[in-house]
Every structure is written in C-alpha cells, then in structure tokens.
Amino acid sequence: MTHNNNQLHFIAIGGSLMHNLAMALAENGYTITGSDDEIYEPSRSKLQGAGLLPEAEGWFPEKVHEGLSAVILGMHARSDNPELKRAQELNIPVYSFPEFIYEQSKNKQRIVITGSHGKSTITSMIMHILAFHNRSFDYAVGAEVPGFPTTVRLSNAPIIVIEGDEYLSSAIDREPKFLKYQHHITLISGISWDHINVFPTEAEYINQFEKLADLTPKAGSLAYCEEDPVAKKIGEVDRDDVTRLPYGTPSYEVKDGKTILIHPGGRVELRIFGKHNLQNLMGAKEVLSRVGISEEMFYEAIGSFEGASRRLEMLAENGNSIIFRDYAHAPSKVRATINAVKEQYPGRKIRACLELHTFSSLTSSFLPHYKGTMDGADEAMVYFNPKTLEHKRLPVLEPSAITKSFDTEGLRVFTDQTELLDALDNGTSDQIILLMSSGTFDNMDMHSVANLIS
CATH class of the missing domain: 3.40.50.720 (NAD(P)-binding Rossmann-like Domain)
Structure with missing residues (x-):
C-alpha cells in the first residue's frame, strides 16, 4: 500500500x-x-x-x-x-476519521463492535484471538492492546475489526461514527444512555443503535448481549437474511483471586475478571465464529488475553493491596466495575474513586443516574476539576449536588488532586484501590499512585 x-x-x-x-x-x-x-x-x-x-x-x-x-x-x-x-x-475532499477508514476498507470484510461499554475490550479480544492464530487483519481500536504497536493498522488484509463509537463523526457531520463503516458483522454489547450533549433524550440515543442494526446487510450478522434489555430488544427484531447471535454470561467460578471459565471442552484460567468481561468474551466468540474461528481455537487463545489498557488494568500490587485503573465513567459501568472487583477479591476493602470528566457526568440533570452506583464500595470518592466545567461551558457544580445524586453513605467529593491523593494514601494493608475515569484525573502521576501501596 x-x-x-x-x-x-x-x-x-x-x-x-x-x-x-x-x-x-x-x-x-x-x-x-x-x-x-x-x-x-x-x-x-x-x-x-x-x-x-x-x-x-x-x-x-x-x-x-x-x-x-x-x-x-x-x-x-x-x-x-x-x-x-x-x-x-x-x-x-474532507473526510472524518470513520469516513476515511471506510474508504480504506471498502474491499474488506468489516467487523464493527459497538455498545455503551465494552467496545475496546471486545475489539481487543478479537484482535488477540486472530493474531494468536496468525490470521491477517486490520484494525482500529480505541485503547492500546498488548502485542500491537499502534491502535490503527491498514494493509491488504481481507478483514478489518473496528471499534464503533456512537459519538459524532466530526464537527461538520453529526452522524454517529459507527454508521459510517457499513459493516458486514456488528455487535451491540449493551446500551446505556450517554452523550447527552448530542443525544438529549434516551430515545434519541437508543435510536442510533436501531439504525446501526437496520444497516446490517443481507447475509450479515448481528451479535448482541441478551442480558441487556435494550440490546436484546434491538437484536431480536426480525431482519431479512440477517444472522442473529445472542450471547450472555458463561459458566465460571472465582477461586483464590482467579476467574476460571467453564466450557463444554474444559476449563480455562483467565487473566481478566468480572461479569461484564465474561459477557464481552462470549460476544467476541460469537463474532469470531463468523470468520472461521472455532470454539476450540477460541478457548485455546483466550487464556492468554491480558486486557486492553485502562480496562481493569493493574497499576500496582503489594501483598494484599492492589491498585486498578479502569475506563468506567457511565453509571452502569461504574456499578459493574465495582461489583467485579468485589466478586474477585471478597473480604478486601474496596476503595473506589470516580472522576467526573464527561459532559454527561458533569451535567446536574444527568447526575441522578449515578444513584447507588457506588454502594458496593466500602469507601466511595468522587473527583472533578471545576476547570473542566469551564472548558465544557457547563454551569458550576456544587459538591453537595453530587453527594445528593449518588446517595451513597459516606461518599466524599474532591476538587483538588493533592487532597485526593492524601485521602487515597490513608488506607489499610488489605485494600483494593479502584480509579475509574475516561480522563486522567488531571494528568495524575500514576507512579505516585502506585507508590501508595509500596
């Protein structure tokens, strides 16, 4: 090329x-x-x-x-x-990112992974499995993946795997990115209202995924998580000559801090954990079944999958203390991530901190959607930078409004990075610190965070 x-x-x-x-x-x-x-x-x-x-x-x-x-x-x-x-x-000619990717992949089989959460993880799983079995493919993924030097690859490969974002294509094209790729195979991991600055109602947001599903061509495939009620409703619509691929949570057990996947052919010890990740795994398996990856091939490779960056990524471990960083920011993902850590490490104190960084999470009318999402943590903290509100041209947000909206007993709100680090440093020797954000906690030095349990 x-x-x-x-x-x-x-x-x-x-x-x-x-x-x-x-x-x-x-x-x-x-x-x-x-x-x-x-x-x-x-x-x-x-x-x-x-x-x-x-x-x-x-x-x-x-x-x-x-x-x-x-x-x-x-x-x-x-x-x-x-x-x-x-x-x-x-x-x-002016192209948005998705338009250009499509132009470069017109002659490829296009796999598009979508949903309000899990997109990067599922895309990364598919990439890992294909690479494990030496399949030739291109990709565009929103997270760094171990073993892949960049997050975009374009070549003469016959397949491309694309993480499909529902956000706008560009400032002059207000159509969601994932509608531009003209997929052959697509997956909807789950749907939870987000991007309220673009989709002011939940119905408008859901409608984008309905459009995506309806674009599935004849002889195409639509995978969807049947445990997500909205994705299931969209996926179960009868579409002419479209193969439906419903998936859910597989059998598994957690033992000694390890998650074991149980399947008809045996057991696989995983390097990832959490119910959502197990669902993601099954979604990846269904998609890969459409491009020649058998169940045996899938289970052979999935045990070595380490996860994508910032998706329950371990920053540090010392004795019984661990620090994780996760991309969770939407309400449903915050709850799921806390519950995943709690299930994986029963008996340890979960100290969860969420940064409010997106337009939706910093909007007072959206905040009540976070009610109870941090109740699973033993200690709950929320951080935001008032300057972020100024940058996004949003009204001032009072900490009291956050406390009221989350409605979690003992929740503390921070607006100063140093004060937050001091609070995180005041922990025990048997703890899990969980940092959740789509941002960076204002470029917080993660080496300093890791040293909190050294």
Whole structure:
C-alpha cells in the first residue's frame, strides 16, 4: 500500500485515534502533515518519534494546499476551523476519521463492535484471538492492546475489526461514527444512555443503535448481549437474511483471586475478571465464529488475553493491596466495575474513586443516574476539576449536588488532586484501590499512585 504521490493533512492530529491513523498511513507511504492546538502525551512523543509532530501548536491555513489528496478532520476541531475553511475553499475532499477508514476498507470484510461499554475490550479480544492464530487483519481500536504497536493498522488484509463509537463523526457531520463503516458483522454489547450533549433524550440515543442494526446487510450478522434489555430488544427484531447471535454470561467460578471459565471442552484460567468481561468474551466468540474461528481455537487463545489498557488494568500490587485503573465513567459501568472487583477479591476493602470528566457526568440533570452506583464500595470518592466545567461551558457544580445524586453513605467529593491523593494514601494493608475515569484525573502521576501501596 505505497502511495508516494498521495499527500494527506490531518486537522487535529493529536487525537488518540487520529495520531495512530497518521502513523499507519505514513508507514504505508503517504506524505503526512498535521496541525493541532493542543497535543498531549502519549500522542506528542509518538508523533515526534514518527517525525510527524507539528513544529508549532495552532492552526495554519497555509498547510492546506491544492497538492493535497484529502484532509482528515478530527473530532475536536470546530466547524469554523481556519484550516477546514481553507480546504472547503479549495474543494479538497474532507473526510472524518470513520469516513476515511471506510474508504480504506471498502474491499474488506468489516467487523464493527459497538455498545455503551465494552467496545475496546471486545475489539481487543478479537484482535488477540486472530493474531494468536496468525490470521491477517486490520484494525482500529480505541485503547492500546498488548502485542500491537499502534491502535490503527491498514494493509491488504481481507478483514478489518473496528471499534464503533456512537459519538459524532466530526464537527461538520453529526452522524454517529459507527454508521459510517457499513459493516458486514456488528455487535451491540449493551446500551446505556450517554452523550447527552448530542443525544438529549434516551430515545434519541437508543435510536442510533436501531439504525446501526437496520444497516446490517443481507447475509450479515448481528451479535448482541441478551442480558441487556435494550440490546436484546434491538437484536431480536426480525431482519431479512440477517444472522442473529445472542450471547450472555458463561459458566465460571472465582477461586483464590482467579476467574476460571467453564466450557463444554474444559476449563480455562483467565487473566481478566468480572461479569461484564465474561459477557464481552462470549460476544467476541460469537463474532469470531463468523470468520472461521472455532470454539476450540477460541478457548485455546483466550487464556492468554491480558486486557486492553485502562480496562481493569493493574497499576500496582503489594501483598494484599492492589491498585486498578479502569475506563468506567457511565453509571452502569461504574456499578459493574465495582461489583467485579468485589466478586474477585471478597473480604478486601474496596476503595473506589470516580472522576467526573464527561459532559454527561458533569451535567446536574444527568447526575441522578449515578444513584447507588457506588454502594458496593466500602469507601466511595468522587473527583472533578471545576476547570473542566469551564472548558465544557457547563454551569458550576456544587459538591453537595453530587453527594445528593449518588446517595451513597459516606461518599466524599474532591476538587483538588493533592487532597485526593492524601485521602487515597490513608488506607489499610488489605485494600483494593479502584480509579475509574475516561480522563486522567488531571494528568495524575500514576507512579505516585502506585507508590501508595509500596
């Protein structure tokens, strides 16, 4: 896939998927330029290592010229972006990330993994199993996966596995990303209202997944978690010549801090745990059954799957104390993650801390959806940075409103990172510290966190 004459420009190249796509295309022979007004780690170091880091942060319309084959527009670039305006003036094709991925995979079998939670984990599982059995495939996933140097790969492989996000494609295209890929096989892991700034009602949010399911072509396949009532309702609709693949929680047991998967052919000790992850595993198995991976092949490989980054990722362990970091931020995922840790480590004190970081979680009208979600923890903490509210142009949020909405006895609310670290440091020798966020706790030094149990 060498395209020496193709020049592409990335607007908002620092995005988590955008910078990985840029690096993948540069590897394939494209000439890549890019701009961004903010580039954080690890994007900055990766772009620098690939020779793609912009010389200066900001927007530079002169980078957009008639010699470009196309412009790829990142999600956080606004509709009035000066580089976008310049591309439109010059009639240069402008693609969103999902549109470009589709253009690059038109001749592939496209597998799209969706849902309000579990997308990265299921996509990662599928990638792991395919790689284990030396299958050729491309991918686009929203998390770093052990054994894969980037989160995007484009080649001549016959299959592509895509994590399908329901958020908007770009500032000038308000259709969800997952509708752009024109899947052959898709999976809906579960549906729980989110992104209220884009989908102001739960019905509008659910409707996006209905559209996705209805796009499944004849001879296509739709996998769905039948233990999620909304996904089940969508999945059970009769669609002409579409194979339905319902899945649920398999048989398993937890023994001595290990989860054992029980299947007709035997038992497999897993490196992952939690009911949701067991459901994710079965969803991955159903999808893989459609591309030639037998049950025997699946169970042979799944025991070595370590999980995706920030998905119940162990940061530190010392004696009977462990620190986990998880991407949980939506109410249903917060509850499920706490319960998973509690089941895996019975008898240990669970100290759970959730960062409110997304637009939905910082909106007072949405906060009551968190009621009772942290009740499974022995100690519950919530953190948010008031500056995040300013950045998202949201009203001031009082800690008392959070306490009332969560309605969890003893819950403490923090707005200062140092005070939070001090509170986390005041623990016992037999504890699980669980940090949950789609953000970074304001770039909290995870080495300092790990040292809390050293």
